[in-house]
Amino acid sequence: MKAVGIVVEYNPFHNGHHYQAKQARQETDSDVVIAVMSTSFLQRGEPAIVSKWTRTQMALANGIDIVVELPYLYATQKAELFAEGAVSILHGMGVSALHFGSESGKITDFIKLVDTMNEQAPKLDPLIRLYMNQGFSYPKASSKAFSDLSLETQGLSLTEPNNILGFHYVKTIKEKYKSIQPETTLRIKAHYHEETISSDSIASATSIRKAIQEGATIENLKHVIPKETLVALNDYYSYYINFHTWDCYFPLLQYKIMTSTIEQLRLIYECEEGLEYRIKETIREAESFSDWMTKLKTKRYTWTRLQRLAVHILTNTSKETIANGLSTKLPYIQLLGLTKNGQAYLSASRKIRQTELLTKRAKATGIVAHLEEKATSVYIQPLQPKKRIEALRQEYQGPIILK
Amino acid sequence: MKAVGIVVEYNPFHNGHHYQAKQARQETDSDVVIAVMSTSFLQRGEPAIVSKWTRTQMALANGIDIVVELPYLYATQKAELFAEGAVSILHGMGVSALHFGSESGKITDFIKLVDTMNEQAPKLDPLIRLYMNQGFSYPKASSKAFSDLSLETQGLSLTEPNNILGFHYVKTIKEKYKSIQPETTLRIKAHYHEETISSDSIASATSIRKAIQEGATIENLKHVIPKETLVALNDYYSYYINFHTWDCYFPLLQYKIMTSTIEQLRLIYECEEGLEYRIKETIREAESFSDWMTKLKTKRYTWTRLQRLAVHILTNTSKETIANGLSTKLPYIQLLGLTKNGQAYLSASRKIRQTELLTKRAKATGIVAHLEEKATSVYIQPLQPKKRIEALRQEYQGPIILK
Numbered sequence: 001m002k003a004v005g006i007v008v009e010y011n012p013f014h015n016g017h018h019y020q021a022k023q024a025r026q027e028t029d030s031d032v033v034i035a036v037m038s039t040s041f042l043q044r045g046e047p048a049i050v051s052k053w054t055r056t057q058m059a060l061a062n063g064i065d066i067v068v069e070l071p072y073l074y075a076t077q078k079a080e081l082f083a084e085g086a087v088s089i090l091h092g093m094g095v096s097a098l099h100f101g102s103e104s105g106k107i108t109d110f111i112k113l114v115d116t117m118n119e120q121a122p123k124l125d126p127l128i129r130l131y132m133n134q135g136f137s138y139p140k141a142s143s144k145a146f147s148d149l150s151l152e153t154q155g156l157s158l159t160e161p162n163n164i165l166g167f168h169y170v171k172t173i174k175e176k177y178k179s180i181q182p183e184t185t186l187r188i189k190a191h192y193h194e195e196t197i198s199s200d201s202i203a204s205a206t207s208i209r210k211a212i213q214e215g216a217t218i219e220n221l222k223h224v225i226p227k228e229t230l231v232a233l234n235d236y237y238s239y240y241i242n243f244h245t246w247d248c249y250f251p252l253l254q255y256k257i258m259t260s261t262i263e264q265l266r267l268i269y270e271c272e273e274g275l276e277y278r279i280k281e282t283i284r285e286a287e288s289f290s291d292w293m294t295k296l297k298t299k300r301y302t303w304t305r306l307q308r309l310a311v312h313i314l315t316n317t318s319k320e321t322i323a324n325g326l327s328t329k330l331p332y333i334q335l336l337g338l339t340k341n342g343q344a345y346l347s348a349s350r351k352i353r354q355t356e357l358l359t360k361r362a363k364a365t366g367i368v369a370h371l372e373e374k375a376t377s378v379y380i381q382p383l384q385p386k387k388r389i390e391a392l393r394q395e396y397q398g399p400i401i402l403k
Numbered sequence: 404m405k406a407v408g409i410v411v412e413y414n415p416f417h418n419g420h421h422y423q424a425k426q427a428r429q430e431t432d433s434d435v436v437i438a439v440m441s442t443s444f445l446q447r448g449e450p451a452i453v454s455k456w457t458r459t460q461m462a463l464a465n466g467i468d469i470v471v472e473l474p475y476l477y478a479t480q481k482a483e484l485f486a487e488g489a490v491s492i493l494h495g496m497g498v499s500a501l502h503f504g505s506e507s508g509k510i511t512d513f514i515k516l517v518d519t520m521n522e523q524a525p526k527l528d529p530l531i532r533l534y535m536n537q538g539f540s541y542p543k544a545s546s547k548a549f550s551d552l553s554l555e556t557q558g559l560s561l562t563e564p565n566n567i568l569g570f571h572y573v574k575t576i577k578e579k580y581k582s583i584q585p586e587t588t589l590r591i592k593a594h595y596h597e598e599t600i601s602s603d604s605i606a607s608a609t610s611i612r613k614a615i616q617e618g619a620t621i622e623n624l625k626h627v628i629p630k631e632t633l634v635a636l637n638d639y640y641s642y643y644i645n646f647h648t649w650d651c652y653f654p655l656l657q658y659k660i661m662t663s664t665i666e667q668l669r670l671i672y673e674c675e676e677g678l679e680y681r682i683k684e685t686i687r688e689a690e691s692f693s694d695w696m697t698k699l700k701t702k703r704y705t706w707t708r709l710q711r712l713a714v715h716i717l718t719n720t721s722k723e724t725i726a727n728g729l730s731t732k733l734p735y736i737q738l739l740g741l742t743k744n745g746q747a748y749l750s751a752s753r754k755i756r757q758t759e760l761l762t763k764r765a766k767a768t769g770i771v772a773h774l775e776e777k778a779t780s781v782y783i784q785p786l787q788p789k790k791r792i793e794a795l796r797q798e799y800q801g802p803i804i805l806k
Contacts, residue, residue: 259780381658
């Protein structure tokens with residue numbers, strides 16, 4: 001059986017995701033679609049609005065055969081490390097292709113760009129580093145360096161978030177996992193950051209989240225998300241009374257910062273260049289997460305970069321832990337859910353899969369599992385006590401199986 | 404002008420406190436009553452139900468001339484260190500007498516007991532330590548040691564909380580502050596731990612808090628607390644919507660423990676003998692503070708001891724910080740409030756007062772002030788954002804002056 005891998009957050013699952021899953025299967029001629037999905041906290045430094053279990057349900061009902069965890073260690077990283085982690089997990093699952101949506105839509109553009117960057121690395125890398133030291137983000141620094149050296153970027157704008165991720169998927173594949181065939185399609189219509197929902201059947205997850213937070217009813221969303229997503233969102237909300245947003249965690253974050261010493265903050269991952277002082281100063285009188293972010297923000301750091309830092313503070317994740325985690329070989333892959341077709345693949349692929357697949361979560365040993373356990377416990381902390389304990393127990397109940 | 408000092412928590416101020424203030428003034432023939440009052444967290448390891456500012460107001464309206472802080476460093480300690488801190492502050496304020504309520508009521512009993520303990524120290528101390536190592540609390544260990552050596556305890560039961568504190572006040576005075584005259588009166592009627600309110604005009608603070616938490620109306624309490632206390636409690640509650648109880652802080656505490664490593668917990672003050680493992684294990688499925696305490700409690704530790712540990716975890720207070728704080732000379736005394744009479748005393752006593760008196764709180768420097776600032780920030784964290792910021796600012800607005 002041939003498997004194609006995709007890298008997802010499903011925050012929440014919508015028609016565009018459904019479309020991508022179909023495309024991935026067709027374009028790579030695969031029998032199985034495997035999604036590696038971020039767990040509780042996402043790459044943009046935000047909590048997922050609903051739990052990984054609910055998001056897994058949504059996916060299985062809409063064309064995904066297997067969902068496995070992209071653990072905290074990778075899910076909350078900048079594009080490069082995020083991509084490396086995700087691809088290594090898909091490789092561990094034995095996929096022969098990786099499919100991603102992009103603003104470009106042409107896989108040859110990505111491949112050529114990676115080739116150019118590899119060939120020109122001796123000249124490009126120092127220049128990119130120079131611009132980054134001047135305070136430019138990686139995409140901006142790269143595009144300035146390309147322009148300085150009059151290199152072709154294949155028309156690939158690396159300021160587009162899905163192009164950046166795609167670039168890093170292809171780069172990782174070419175460096176380490178040559179057996180995987182990369183493939184991309186044009187993301188249709190909705191851009192990643194687009195904030196309003198149109199009448200079309202495709203809307204960005206950002207715009208859907210925004211609509212939900214502004215009180216959109218199920219009726220308002222039914223043309224952009226599958227029925228199962230609607231039901232799952234609705235069930236989650238009725239049971240837990242809230243979606244998970246930064247506002248649920250801000251009192252904890254503020255408490256954490258107020259009680260931490262400067263030295264303790266400095267140990268946190270991504271807390272660099274004296275940011276600990278600025279964090280301490282700005283938190284005291286902050287009224288909400290966005291109020292704090294506005295006070296904290298400077299030109300030097302992107303909003304996303306600071307949100308990720310906030311996640312690491314919230315979860316008390318140190319530089320040392322991440323460094324140790326990233327230097328360790330991927331210890332296991334955690335299964336979140338699967339269909340019958342997914343089960344068939346797991347049996348058929350036993351020999352080609354490279355990494356241990358945990359069907360039930362074990363008692364955490366090792367950095368990846370410990371980080372994940374801690375992130376989960378933070379994620380569920382705003383729930384009411386009895387529901388928090390239920391959510392805690394769910395972690396050990398094994399994967400969701402779609403009959 | 405002659406000043407008498409008293410050591411108080413006023414959680415909340417009631418008729419018994421009013422009575423003690425009068426007695427202190429009369430029995431020591433003093434012009435001024437100075438109260439050194441615990442700030443946000445109390446000796447039994449609990450948050451004060453209302454802020455130190457509100458409790459200061461209550462005191463000034465009812466016979467106290469000056470209220471100064473008993474800072475976190477001393478206020479959350481076992482009797483010995485609590486007493487040493489409190490007496491050193493009153494000494495710094497230039498008091499010539501210290502008055503306390505006790506279950507005994509006879510100052511000669513305390514003095515004789517302290518003398519006996521000092522004389523018999525070579526035999527007593529190793530025996531007390533032996534019993535404490537066997538898991539007995541200090542009071543129990545002492546009384547067992549006394550009985551082994553057939554020594555007179557002057558009928559002073561050291562299992563009574565106010566006798567214990569009184570004993571340590573007298574001990575500290577005899578060791579370090581001989582210029583202070585100790586004095587005690589019998590606590591009338593209500594015992595410290597008594598949980599129900601009778602029809603008498605004296606009730607314990609414990610019983611009053613219990614009644615308040617069970618929804619007692621002002622009407623129910625007006626025979627046991629002064630009018631000003633009623634009004635202040637009522638104002639506080641209407642403005643902040645809640646009194647401060649452990650339940651307000653439990654989500655923060657649970658979050659803190661869930662995100663701390665075993666090594667980080669071990670650094671916390673009073674976290675001894677592997678308690679960190681028990682803390683981690685029991686917190687996961689705890690539904691409330693009292694549920695957790697019940698799970699955590701063993702014979703070896705008193706409830707109070709564990710509650711104090713919980714306070715130190717909540718405020719992220721390390722062994723190192725406390726050790727450094729306790730080894731430092733009292734750096735300043737923070738004024739919380741005063742009457743006209745109190746103002747006159749401050750002018751008159753300028754030369755005899757030994758320690759700098761801060762009328763306005765300064766930017767925190769030094770361990771005592773840092774600890775205090777941190778404890779305040781934790782204390783006010785459950786308030787709504789705008790009210791939290793107001794409470795934060797109040798810290799720097801200077802003392803309450805009763806006109």
